[in-house]
Amino acid sequence: MARGDAQVQREAMTSPARQAEAGTRTWRVIPAPHATSLDEADAWAYRGIAEVESAAAIEEFGDDDIAPRAIDVLVGMNHQDYIRRERLVAVVADPDRAPRVVGHGVLFLPMADNRHRADVRVVVSPKHRRRGIGTALYEPLRRRAQEEGRTTLLGDVDFAAEPDAGAPDALRPPSGNGSVSAALPGVAFARRAGLDLELVGRRSVLDLPLPDGAAERFEAEARGAAGEAYRTHTWVDEIPDAWIDQYAALEERLSMDEPNGGLDLEPEHWDATRTREVLARIAERGQGFVVTVAEHVPTGELAGMTQLVYVRDRLAFTDQESTVVLPAHRGHRLGMLVKAVNLQAHARLRPATRRIYTWNNEDNAHMLAINVALGFRPAGGSAEMQAKLADLPAR
Ligand SMILES: CC(C)(COP(=O)(O)OP(=O)(O)OC[C@H]1O[C@@H](n2cnc3c(N)ncnc32)[C@H](O)[C@@H]1OP(=O)(O)O)[C@@H](O)C(=O)NCCC(=O)NCCS
Known part of the structure:
Protein backbone atom coordinates (compact mmCIF):
# COMPACT_ATOMS: atom_id res chain seq x y z
CA MET A 1 0.00 0.00 0.00
CA SER A 204 -26.11 -21.79 -11.18
CA VAL A 205 -24.76 -25.28 -10.72
CA LEU A 206 -24.65 -28.16 -13.18
CA ASP A 207 -24.41 -31.59 -11.60
CA LEU A 208 -21.95 -33.96 -13.26
CA PRO A 209 -21.71 -36.37 -14.90
CA LEU A 210 -24.35 -35.34 -17.42
CA PRO A 211 -26.83 -38.04 -18.45
CA ASP A 212 -25.29 -40.39 -21.06
CA GLY A 213 -25.22 -38.79 -24.49
CA ALA A 214 -26.69 -35.44 -23.38
CA ALA A 215 -23.73 -33.23 -24.32
CA GLU A 216 -23.34 -35.12 -27.61
CA ARG A 217 -27.00 -34.47 -28.43
CA PHE A 218 -26.67 -30.75 -27.65
CA GLU A 219 -23.56 -30.63 -29.83
CA ALA A 220 -25.27 -32.41 -32.74
CA GLU A 221 -28.31 -30.10 -32.60
CA ALA A 222 -26.13 -26.99 -32.45
CA ARG A 223 -23.87 -28.21 -35.28
CA GLY A 224 -26.97 -28.85 -37.38
CA ALA A 225 -28.08 -25.24 -36.85
CA ALA A 226 -24.60 -23.71 -37.29
CA GLY A 227 -23.87 -25.60 -40.51
CA GLU A 228 -20.56 -26.18 -42.29
CA ALA A 229 -19.43 -22.57 -42.02
CA TYR A 230 -18.24 -23.10 -38.44
CA ARG A 231 -15.78 -25.53 -36.88
CA THR A 232 -14.59 -25.83 -33.29
CA HIS A 233 -11.12 -26.04 -31.76
CA THR A 234 -10.49 -27.11 -28.18
CA TRP A 235 -7.35 -26.10 -26.27
CA VAL A 236 -6.13 -27.18 -22.84
CA ASP A 237 -3.97 -24.80 -20.76
CA GLU A 238 -2.97 -22.70 -23.76
CA ILE A 239 -4.27 -20.35 -26.41
CA PRO A 240 -2.10 -20.93 -29.49
CA ASP A 241 -0.13 -17.81 -30.53
CA ALA A 242 -1.85 -17.76 -33.91
CA TRP A 243 -5.21 -17.15 -32.21
CA ILE A 244 -4.28 -15.00 -29.24
CA ASP A 245 -5.20 -11.61 -30.76
CA GLN A 246 -8.59 -12.83 -31.84
CA TYR A 247 -9.13 -14.48 -28.48
CA ALA A 248 -8.36 -11.18 -26.75
CA ALA A 249 -10.88 -9.46 -29.04
CA LEU A 250 -13.54 -11.91 -27.82
CA GLU A 251 -12.77 -11.05 -24.18
CA GLU A 252 -13.05 -7.36 -25.03
CA ARG A 253 -16.39 -7.94 -26.75
CA LEU A 254 -17.69 -9.75 -23.67
CA SER A 255 -16.87 -6.75 -21.51
CA MET A 256 -18.81 -4.54 -23.93
CA ASP A 257 -21.85 -6.73 -24.40
CA GLU A 258 -22.59 -8.43 -21.10
CA PRO A 259 -25.75 -6.82 -19.72
CA ASN A 260 -24.74 -4.97 -16.58
CA GLY A 261 -27.91 -3.13 -15.66
CA GLY A 262 -27.07 0.22 -14.09
CA LEU A 263 -23.57 -0.80 -13.01
CA ASP A 264 -21.12 1.95 -13.88
CA LEU A 265 -18.70 -0.24 -15.87
CA GLU A 266 -16.61 0.77 -18.90
CA PRO A 267 -15.67 -1.74 -21.58
CA GLU A 268 -12.30 -3.31 -20.80
CA HIS A 269 -9.38 -3.13 -23.18
CA TRP A 270 -8.02 -6.59 -24.00
CA ASP A 271 -4.97 -7.44 -26.10
CA ALA A 272 -2.59 -10.39 -26.37
CA THR A 273 -0.44 -9.13 -23.46
CA ARG A 274 -3.40 -8.91 -21.10
CA THR A 275 -4.68 -12.32 -22.17
CA ARG A 276 -1.26 -13.94 -21.63
CA GLU A 277 -1.05 -12.27 -18.21
CA VAL A 278 -4.40 -13.76 -17.16
CA LEU A 279 -3.44 -17.22 -18.45
CA ALA A 280 -0.09 -17.08 -16.64
CA ARG A 281 -1.85 -16.23 -13.38
CA ILE A 282 -4.22 -19.18 -13.83
CA ALA A 283 -1.18 -21.47 -14.02
CA GLU A 284 0.49 -19.77 -11.05
CA ARG A 285 -2.60 -20.34 -8.91
CA GLY A 286 -2.41 -24.09 -9.60
CA GLN A 287 -5.39 -23.97 -11.93
CA GLY A 288 -5.95 -25.44 -15.37
CA PHE A 289 -8.42 -24.55 -18.10
CA VAL A 290 -10.11 -25.89 -21.20
CA VAL A 291 -11.35 -23.60 -23.94
CA THR A 292 -13.48 -24.32 -27.00
CA VAL A 293 -13.72 -21.72 -29.78
CA ALA A 294 -15.85 -21.59 -32.91
CA GLU A 295 -14.04 -20.54 -36.09
CA HIS A 296 -15.93 -19.06 -39.03
CA VAL A 297 -14.23 -21.13 -41.74
CA PRO A 298 -14.72 -18.84 -44.76
CA THR A 299 -13.07 -15.87 -43.01
CA GLY A 300 -10.85 -17.57 -40.41
CA GLU A 301 -12.48 -15.35 -37.80
CA LEU A 302 -12.98 -16.54 -34.22
CA ALA A 303 -16.73 -16.20 -33.79
CA GLY A 304 -17.10 -17.33 -30.20
CA MET A 305 -15.53 -19.07 -27.22
CA THR A 306 -16.16 -20.57 -23.82
CA GLN A 307 -13.75 -21.33 -20.97
CA LEU A 308 -13.87 -23.70 -17.98
CA VAL A 309 -11.31 -23.19 -15.18
CA TYR A 310 -10.52 -25.63 -12.36
CA VAL A 311 -8.17 -25.92 -9.41
CA ARG A 312 -5.92 -28.87 -10.22
CA ASP A 313 -5.97 -30.40 -6.73
CA ARG A 314 -9.68 -29.78 -6.03
CA LEU A 315 -11.45 -32.29 -8.20
CA ALA A 316 -14.97 -31.69 -6.91
CA PHE A 317 -15.87 -28.59 -8.92
CA THR A 318 -15.03 -26.44 -11.93
CA ASP A 319 -15.95 -22.82 -12.69
CA GLN A 320 -17.50 -21.74 -15.96
CA GLU A 321 -15.78 -18.51 -16.95
CA SER A 322 -16.28 -16.35 -20.07
CA THR A 323 -18.60 -17.34 -22.91
CA VAL A 324 -19.15 -14.97 -25.83
CA VAL A 325 -20.25 -14.98 -29.48
CA LEU A 326 -19.46 -11.98 -31.70
CA PRO A 327 -22.57 -10.01 -32.76
CA ALA A 328 -22.10 -10.85 -36.47
CA HIS A 329 -22.25 -14.57 -35.67
CA ARG A 330 -25.15 -14.66 -33.22
CA GLY A 331 -28.27 -16.68 -34.00
CA HIS A 332 -26.37 -19.80 -35.17
CA ARG A 333 -26.41 -21.71 -31.88
CA LEU A 334 -22.69 -21.14 -31.44
CA GLY A 335 -23.01 -20.47 -27.69
CA MET A 336 -24.55 -23.90 -27.21
CA LEU A 337 -22.08 -25.49 -29.64
CA VAL A 338 -18.92 -24.31 -27.87
CA LYS A 339 -20.36 -25.13 -24.46
CA ALA A 340 -21.48 -28.66 -25.43
CA VAL A 341 -18.08 -29.43 -26.99
CA ASN A 342 -16.20 -27.94 -24.04
CA LEU A 343 -18.23 -29.95 -21.51
CA GLN A 344 -17.25 -33.16 -23.30
CA ALA A 345 -13.57 -32.17 -23.32
CA HIS A 346 -13.85 -31.31 -19.62
CA ALA A 347 -15.44 -34.70 -18.85
CA ARG A 348 -12.48 -36.46 -20.49
CA LEU A 349 -9.96 -34.35 -18.55
CA ARG A 350 -11.73 -34.30 -15.18
CA PRO A 351 -14.05 -37.35 -14.99
CA ALA A 352 -14.27 -37.17 -11.18
CA THR A 353 -15.64 -33.60 -11.10
CA ARG A 354 -19.15 -33.43 -9.67
CA ARG A 355 -20.33 -29.87 -10.38
CA ILE A 356 -19.76 -26.79 -12.50
CA TYR A 357 -20.65 -23.30 -11.27
CA THR A 358 -21.56 -20.37 -13.45
CA TRP A 359 -22.54 -16.76 -12.78
CA ASN A 360 -24.86 -14.76 -15.03
CA ASN A 361 -26.58 -11.46 -14.65
CA GLU A 362 -30.31 -11.99 -14.27
CA ASP A 363 -30.74 -9.60 -17.25
CA ASN A 364 -28.75 -11.93 -19.55
CA ALA A 365 -31.71 -13.91 -20.91
CA HIS A 366 -29.88 -15.59 -23.83
CA MET A 367 -27.01 -16.96 -21.75
CA LEU A 368 -29.37 -18.07 -19.00
CA ALA A 369 -31.53 -19.91 -21.56
CA ILE A 370 -28.51 -21.90 -22.82
CA ASN A 371 -27.45 -22.75 -19.29
CA VAL A 372 -30.94 -23.83 -18.23
CA ALA A 373 -31.19 -26.03 -21.35
CA LEU A 374 -27.87 -27.67 -20.42
CA GLY A 375 -29.25 -28.50 -16.97
CA PHE A 376 -27.83 -25.71 -14.79
CA ARG A 377 -30.10 -25.04 -11.80
CA PRO A 378 -30.21 -21.83 -9.71
CA ALA A 379 -27.95 -21.96 -6.63
CA GLY A 380 -28.11 -18.46 -5.18
CA GLY A 381 -26.31 -15.48 -6.60
CA SER A 382 -24.69 -12.17 -5.91
CA ALA A 383 -26.13 -8.76 -5.08
C1 LIG B 1 -21.08 -7.68 5.99
C2 LIG B 1 -20.08 -7.96 7.10
C3 LIG B 1 -18.68 -7.70 6.58
C4 LIG B 1 -20.37 -7.03 8.29
O1 LIG B 1 -19.35 -7.21 9.27
P1 LIG B 1 -19.61 -6.75 10.80
O2 LIG B 1 -18.30 -6.77 11.48
O3 LIG B 1 -20.71 -7.54 11.37
O4 LIG B 1 -20.10 -5.25 10.55
P2 LIG B 1 -20.37 -4.10 11.64
O5 LIG B 1 -20.40 -4.70 13.00
O6 LIG B 1 -19.37 -3.03 11.42
O7 LIG B 1 -21.83 -3.60 11.21
C5 LIG B 1 -22.10 -2.27 10.90
C6 LIG B 1 -23.59 -2.09 10.66
O8 LIG B 1 -24.00 -2.79 9.49
C7 LIG B 1 -25.36 -3.25 9.69
N1 LIG B 1 -25.36 -4.73 9.74
C8 LIG B 1 -24.30 -5.54 9.71
N2 LIG B 1 -24.71 -6.82 9.78
C9 LIG B 1 -26.05 -6.81 9.85
C10 LIG B 1 -27.05 -7.80 9.94
N3 LIG B 1 -26.71 -9.11 10.00
N4 LIG B 1 -28.34 -7.44 9.97
C11 LIG B 1 -28.68 -6.14 9.95
N5 LIG B 1 -27.77 -5.13 9.90
C12 LIG B 1 -26.48 -5.47 9.84
C13 LIG B 1 -25.79 -2.71 11.02
O9 LIG B 1 -26.36 -1.44 10.79
C14 LIG B 1 -24.47 -2.60 11.76
O10 LIG B 1 -24.50 -1.67 12.80
P3 LIG B 1 -25.05 -2.14 14.26
O11 LIG B 1 -24.39 -3.42 14.60
O12 LIG B 1 -24.68 -1.00 15.16
O13 LIG B 1 -26.54 -2.31 14.11
C15 LIG B 1 -20.22 -9.44 7.58
O14 LIG B 1 -21.57 -9.71 7.91
C16 LIG B 1 -19.78 -10.43 6.54
O15 LIG B 1 -18.59 -10.77 6.49
N6 LIG B 1 -20.70 -10.92 5.68
C17 LIG B 1 -20.34 -11.85 4.59
C18 LIG B 1 -19.48 -11.17 3.55
C19 LIG B 1 -20.20 -10.03 2.85
O16 LIG B 1 -21.33 -10.16 2.44
N7 LIG B 1 -19.48 -8.92 2.72
C20 LIG B 1 -19.99 -7.75 2.05
C21 LIG B 1 -19.36 -7.73 0.71
S1 LIG B 1 -18.62 -6.22 0.31
Missing part, protein backbone atom coordinates in the same frame (compact mmCIF):
# COMPACT_ATOMS: atom_id res chain seq x y z
CA ALA A 2 1.18 3.50 -0.72
CA ARG A 3 0.37 6.75 1.01
CA GLY A 4 -2.65 5.59 3.01
CA ASP A 5 -0.67 3.23 5.23
CA ALA A 6 0.28 5.60 8.00
CA GLN A 7 -3.26 6.84 8.32
CA VAL A 8 -4.73 3.36 8.39
CA GLN A 9 -2.27 2.23 11.04
CA ARG A 10 -3.09 5.18 13.30
CA GLU A 11 -6.80 4.64 13.08
CA ALA A 12 -6.37 0.96 13.61
CA MET A 13 -4.86 1.57 16.99
CA THR A 14 -7.94 3.40 18.20
CA SER A 15 -10.46 0.62 17.98
CA PRO A 16 -14.08 1.63 18.37
CA ALA A 17 -15.63 1.95 21.79
CA ARG A 18 -18.26 -0.56 20.74
CA GLN A 19 -15.71 -3.32 21.02
CA ALA A 20 -15.34 -2.76 24.74
CA GLU A 21 -19.12 -2.71 25.11
CA ALA A 22 -19.33 -6.04 23.36
CA GLY A 23 -16.83 -7.42 25.85
CA THR A 24 -14.75 -9.11 23.17
CA ARG A 25 -11.04 -9.74 23.07
CA THR A 26 -9.15 -6.83 21.58
CA TRP A 27 -8.91 -6.63 17.81
CA ARG A 28 -7.28 -4.07 15.61
CA VAL A 29 -7.13 -3.32 11.91
CA ILE A 30 -3.72 -3.22 10.19
CA PRO A 31 -2.45 -3.26 6.61
CA ALA A 32 -1.88 -6.90 5.58
CA PRO A 33 1.88 -7.50 5.47
CA HIS A 34 3.04 -8.56 2.03
CA ALA A 35 4.65 -11.93 1.56
CA THR A 36 5.94 -12.94 -1.86
CA SER A 37 5.57 -16.65 -1.09
CA LEU A 38 3.32 -18.66 1.21
CA ASP A 39 6.46 -20.10 2.84
CA GLU A 40 7.40 -16.72 4.34
CA ALA A 41 6.58 -15.96 7.98
CA ASP A 42 4.45 -12.95 6.94
CA ALA A 43 2.17 -15.18 4.89
CA TRP A 44 0.02 -15.57 8.06
CA ALA A 45 -2.11 -12.69 6.76
CA TYR A 46 -2.93 -14.30 3.39
CA ARG A 47 -3.60 -17.64 5.08
CA GLY A 48 -5.83 -15.87 7.60
CA ILE A 49 -7.75 -14.06 4.84
CA ALA A 50 -8.42 -17.43 3.20
CA GLU A 51 -9.62 -18.87 6.53
CA VAL A 52 -12.04 -15.97 7.04
CA GLU A 53 -13.35 -16.35 3.48
CA SER A 54 -13.77 -20.09 3.97
CA ALA A 55 -15.67 -19.66 7.26
CA ALA A 56 -17.96 -17.01 5.69
CA ALA A 57 -18.64 -19.21 2.64
CA ILE A 58 -19.44 -22.25 4.79
CA GLU A 59 -21.81 -20.12 6.88
CA GLU A 60 -23.74 -19.00 3.78
CA PHE A 61 -23.39 -21.91 1.32
CA GLY A 62 -22.55 -24.94 3.49
CA ASP A 63 -19.26 -25.41 1.60
CA ASP A 64 -16.29 -23.24 0.67
CA ASP A 65 -16.13 -23.91 -3.07
CA ILE A 66 -16.53 -20.18 -3.69
CA ALA A 67 -13.84 -18.99 -1.26
CA PRO A 68 -10.49 -17.69 -2.54
CA ARG A 69 -7.49 -19.69 -1.27
CA ALA A 70 -4.30 -18.23 0.19
CA ILE A 71 -2.55 -18.83 -3.15
CA ASP A 72 -5.24 -16.78 -4.94
CA VAL A 73 -4.62 -13.87 -2.55
CA LEU A 74 -0.85 -14.20 -2.94
CA VAL A 75 -0.87 -14.32 -6.74
CA GLY A 76 -3.16 -11.28 -6.88
CA MET A 77 -0.79 -9.34 -4.60
CA ASN A 78 2.26 -10.37 -6.61
CA HIS A 79 0.81 -9.07 -9.89
CA GLN A 80 -0.88 -5.70 -9.79
CA ASP A 81 -0.37 -4.25 -13.28
CA TYR A 82 -4.04 -4.45 -14.22
CA ILE A 83 -5.67 -4.29 -10.79
CA ARG A 84 -4.01 -2.72 -7.76
CA ARG A 85 -5.05 -4.10 -4.40
CA GLU A 86 -4.96 -2.56 -0.94
CA ARG A 87 -5.56 -5.01 1.88
CA LEU A 88 -6.41 -4.62 5.55
CA VAL A 89 -6.80 -7.34 8.13
CA ALA A 90 -8.58 -7.28 11.49
CA VAL A 91 -6.44 -9.26 13.89
CA VAL A 92 -6.56 -10.56 17.40
CA ALA A 93 -3.09 -10.79 18.95
CA ASP A 94 -1.94 -14.18 20.08
CA PRO A 95 1.23 -13.98 22.23
CA ASP A 96 2.43 -17.45 21.24
CA ARG A 97 1.60 -17.45 17.55
CA ALA A 98 1.06 -15.27 14.50
CA PRO A 99 -1.86 -12.83 14.84
CA ARG A 100 -5.26 -14.41 14.24
CA VAL A 101 -7.20 -12.86 11.34
CA VAL A 102 -10.90 -12.35 12.17
CA GLY A 103 -11.81 -10.16 9.20
CA HIS A 104 -10.34 -8.68 6.06
CA GLY A 105 -11.02 -5.85 3.64
CA VAL A 106 -9.66 -5.28 0.16
CA LEU A 107 -9.93 -2.47 -2.33
CA PHE A 108 -9.51 -3.36 -6.00
CA LEU A 109 -8.37 -0.47 -8.20
CA PRO A 110 -8.54 -1.20 -11.95
CA MET A 111 -5.50 0.37 -13.66
CA ALA A 112 -5.88 -0.35 -17.39
CA ASP A 113 -9.47 0.88 -17.79
CA ASN A 114 -12.37 1.62 -15.45
CA ARG A 115 -10.15 4.02 -13.51
CA HIS A 116 -13.25 5.81 -12.22
CA ARG A 117 -14.16 2.76 -10.22
CA ALA A 118 -13.06 1.00 -7.01
CA ASP A 119 -14.40 -2.37 -5.87
CA VAL A 120 -14.52 -3.09 -2.16
CA ARG A 121 -14.86 -6.39 -0.34
CA VAL A 122 -15.16 -6.78 3.43
CA VAL A 123 -15.59 -10.13 5.16
CA VAL A 124 -15.75 -10.81 8.89
CA SER A 125 -15.60 -14.25 10.43
CA PRO A 126 -19.16 -15.27 11.43
CA LYS A 127 -18.27 -15.53 15.13
CA HIS A 128 -16.95 -11.95 15.21
CA ARG A 129 -19.74 -10.00 13.51
CA ARG A 130 -21.77 -7.04 14.81
CA ARG A 131 -18.85 -5.64 16.81
CA GLY A 132 -17.85 -2.89 14.41
CA ILE A 133 -15.05 -4.87 12.71
CA GLY A 134 -16.67 -4.65 9.26
CA THR A 135 -17.02 -0.88 9.58
CA ALA A 136 -13.42 -0.49 10.81
CA LEU A 137 -12.24 -2.36 7.70
CA TYR A 138 -14.56 -0.60 5.27
CA GLU A 139 -14.11 3.05 6.28
CA PRO A 140 -10.37 3.42 5.54
CA LEU A 141 -10.87 1.64 2.21
CA ARG A 142 -13.70 3.98 1.23
CA ARG A 143 -11.42 6.91 2.03
CA ARG A 144 -8.56 5.41 0.03
CA ALA A 145 -10.87 5.00 -2.97
CA GLN A 146 -11.66 8.70 -2.74
CA GLU A 147 -8.01 9.67 -2.31
CA GLU A 148 -7.23 7.71 -5.46
CA GLY A 149 -9.73 9.88 -7.34
CA ARG A 150 -12.18 7.06 -7.93
CA THR A 151 -15.80 8.16 -8.23
CA THR A 152 -17.85 4.95 -8.15
CA LEU A 153 -17.70 2.33 -5.41
CA LEU A 154 -18.91 -1.21 -6.09
CA GLY A 155 -19.27 -4.24 -3.86
CA ASP A 156 -20.92 -7.62 -4.27
CA VAL A 157 -22.54 -9.87 -1.72
CA ASP A 158 -22.81 -13.60 -2.40
CA PHE A 159 -25.89 -15.48 -1.24
CA ALA A 160 -27.08 -19.09 -1.28
CA ALA A 161 -30.77 -18.60 -2.15
CA GLU A 162 -33.13 -15.90 -3.35
CA PRO A 163 -35.91 -14.97 -0.89
CA ASP A 164 -39.35 -16.49 -1.54
CA ALA A 165 -41.49 -14.54 -3.98
CA GLY A 166 -43.40 -11.90 -2.02
CA ALA A 167 -41.20 -12.19 1.09
CA PRO A 168 -41.45 -8.86 2.95
CA ASP A 169 -37.66 -8.35 3.00
CA ALA A 170 -37.14 -9.18 -0.72
CA LEU A 171 -35.18 -6.43 -2.45
CA ARG A 172 -35.24 -6.02 -6.23
CA PRO A 173 -32.78 -4.15 -8.46
CA PRO A 174 -34.11 -1.41 -10.78
CA SER A 175 -34.49 -3.92 -13.67
CA GLY A 176 -36.86 -6.00 -11.52
CA ASN A 177 -34.87 -9.13 -12.44
CA GLY A 178 -33.89 -11.31 -9.49
CA SER A 179 -34.04 -10.47 -5.80
CA VAL A 180 -32.06 -10.69 -2.58
CA SER A 181 -32.98 -10.60 1.08
CA ALA A 182 -32.48 -7.16 2.65
CA ALA A 183 -31.68 -9.03 5.89
CA LEU A 184 -28.61 -10.70 4.41
CA PRO A 185 -25.74 -9.35 6.56
CA GLY A 186 -23.69 -8.09 3.59
CA VAL A 187 -26.70 -6.35 2.03
CA ALA A 188 -27.74 -4.74 5.32
CA PHE A 189 -24.14 -3.63 5.90
CA ALA A 190 -23.70 -2.22 2.37
CA ARG A 191 -27.03 -0.36 2.44
CA ARG A 192 -26.19 1.16 5.80
CA ALA A 193 -22.93 2.33 4.25
CA GLY A 194 -24.96 4.02 1.47
CA LEU A 195 -24.66 1.54 -1.42
CA ASP A 196 -27.76 0.60 -3.44
CA LEU A 197 -28.69 -2.70 -5.06
CA GLU A 198 -28.05 -2.26 -8.78
CA LEU A 199 -28.10 -5.79 -10.19
CA VAL A 200 -28.67 -9.38 -9.10
CA GLY A 201 -26.43 -12.10 -10.50
CA ARG A 202 -27.58 -15.70 -10.66
CA ARG A 203 -25.26 -18.47 -9.55
CA GLU A 384 -24.18 -6.07 -6.93
CA MET A 385 -24.18 -2.90 -4.83
CA GLN A 386 -23.04 0.51 -6.00
CA ALA A 387 -22.71 4.16 -4.93
CA LYS A 388 -21.16 7.39 -6.11
CA LEU A 389 -18.31 7.98 -3.68
CA ALA A 390 -19.18 11.67 -3.39
CA ASP A 391 -22.62 10.68 -2.05
CA LEU A 392 -21.34 8.43 0.72
CA PRO A 393 -21.45 9.58 4.33
CA ALA A 394 -18.19 9.45 6.28
CA ARG A 395 -18.58 7.61 9.60
